[in-house]
Amino acid sequence: MSSHTNDGHTNDYVPHAPGYVDNEGPKVVTSRFTYEDSFTLERSLATGGYDGLKAALAKSPAEVAQEVKDAVVLGRGGAGFPAGVKWGFMPQIWPRYLVVNGDESEPGTYKDRLLMERDPHQLIEGCMIACYALGLNQCFLYVRGEMPLAHERIATALNEAYAAGYVGKNVMDTDVSIDIVLHWGAGAYIVGEETALIESLEGNRGQPRLKPPYFPAAKGLYYQPTIVNNVETLANLPWLMVNGAEAYKTMGSEASPGTRMLAVSGHVKRPGVYEVEQGVVTFRELFYDDNYCGGIRDDNDLKMFIPGGGSAPWFFEDQLDIPMEGRTVGAAGSMLGSGALVVMDETTDAVKAALRVVRFFARESCGKCTPCREGTSWEEKVLQRILDGHGRPEDIDLLLEIGTNISPGTYPVASFGDAGLDAVPFPPKQTTICPLGPSSVAPITSAIRRFRDEFEAKIDASADGGVAAVDAESEPVVAAAGGH
């Protein structure tokens, strides 16, 4: 089998990227994932593809929107806002646009790429259903630049779908006409923020827009009403249209119906991307059950885990029995975010792990807001010197103070039973336009609250001659310890 390329050559099928684990449980968005040719139109049509669009077109747009609202389809990108409610924020103004956020780049997140690569027709169908419900005829699929296989498969799928009449003029022989355009990102985490995504789609630097307006639904692409939805959110719609809101709500919990794609990485025996019912399965089940990750590697003890991507405050042993859904995780001081779980065992250096996540935010800060631009690089610098054995006794307080300048007030954290400390619920406050800067505070606050002794040990070692500094023979210890 072959596909057309730019220069007229043909390509054999590129195999699927690894990662997906076909576990027991309901399948809403991964039902085709185990087919080798899951991304082709033939496979899609042979397994119910575009039946959801057909069902939607038989209803009025308002009825379709109501179905999505009734099903309580929570956004799968990070904030977990109900898609149906978001759609309702659109004023009666045209033209209006749908922008699909496929810029997946939150540390630990690996699900939208699989959804785009393995089942692009499901996503296209979801886009068409959303466009129909919203009464708009232009959709832009913004896919992260570093995902060429996703681009190739979506481009092929769109070319097939246009030719077969599922997208474009007179969809499925009706009067409905909708265009979907595949757009290429170019490497910028911040573009995952919806107003930055819109700026990027307008050809600009990807910097978030000043709020208000708080939602692009009011003023988005070209300052027209715009809905930005995550890939996974839209991938749920074909199933929903075929089976209905009532069936959808039989999965998951009452507040969070349906499933989530969860990527579990780090120190587990079987890392992978699992489709899991929301609010039913607990973290403990996900990490330890044989149906999922099968335990911590080498049967080590769990030290901490990130429940929802690099931006999420860390969880610990105490939080293992929380059922995984936005509401409960938020109340416990973090977020399920983008469904990215990073598991760290007892061998992990908490300072080193915090530094790596913070360094990510320092590198990805767009530079628009001073607290984030300056604060994230200071956080990185201070953590780096603690790790390098040049920490100062005041550095722990300094780190917390920098955090307060980016996110004022008490930062969300998990409870710490042994120390008698309660949870502070999500989300954090912010002195910045977008949550990137405040996210950098999460690993710092989490690590210091729980492992202050590890920070202090590193700093003490520096103060009395610097054990770590002596190890680094090539380092000019005196000059570095003197500071600047």
Added chain:
Amino acid sequence: MSRLNAANVTLANEIISHYPKKKSALIPLLHLAQEQDGYVADDAMEHIAELVEVTPAEVLGTCSFYEMFKRHPVGTYMINVCTNISCQLLGGEELLHHAEQTLGIRPGGTTDDGMFTLEDVECIAACTEAPCLQVNYRHEYRLSTDDFDRLVADLRSGKRSDIPAHGTLGTVRQHIPADRRAGIKHPDDEGTPAWFASRQPAES
């Protein structure tokens, strides 16, 4: 240093036609320039500015914001090693260190023979397959240092023809045939789709 060639100008105009406003095509066109030359040349940016009717400075402003756009030639193969948290936990930093030693360059550097450029990158969405890297943005998974050496040897000996030249993103492009197009118009010329008005209940 070159402007877009004739074939790419045709392609550029097709891409521009996919957007309600020309400037929206800027990032895809920068990718096109990078695909042509392996990097984004100054002349190409000026050419793109003409095509989308903005100033060259605006093109540079956008180009310089995004990590994937290189404004100088890079190695034949760009090796991007992920060291973000999931990869760090399973040896991503050690892999990067090994790559530095093996290639004799630091992140950002290019080998003297122009074969490899090394980068220390952020999460590339393959976290369950750590540690991972990309070669010209094509993923490689769960690499040991031996795997890395083998990869480099294969690249040097031309065994990896599946990896296209730097700058080639997708090998397939979206083409919308004129007779299948719903109709993409400038926002000023666009109104409520007729089908929507006719399908909504009279009073909503």
